Amino acid sequence: MAVNVHTVLDDRIANDINRLKEQRHVTEAVVVRELIEGGYEQVIHQLHARYQHGELTFRAVAAELGLSVREFYDLFEHKGLPL
8 A cells, every 4th residue: 555645854854865866867756765665674673683682572563563463474574584
């Protein structure tokens, strides 16, 4: 499911997005989507590390991401992250 989002960015981030857009010859939407996806990936890996260190349960990590346990298991499997 795709979601359209409208947001206001501070000047520094907006300038960085414009610079990346021009360097890569892509749209602003592409740059923003890639940045958001990269941030989400980082969150997944940080939560996975906390799970691996015993700081969070599997169920707690799933809840943190707004996923069911099954969806979260599938996500770990898809990304090749050990359980």
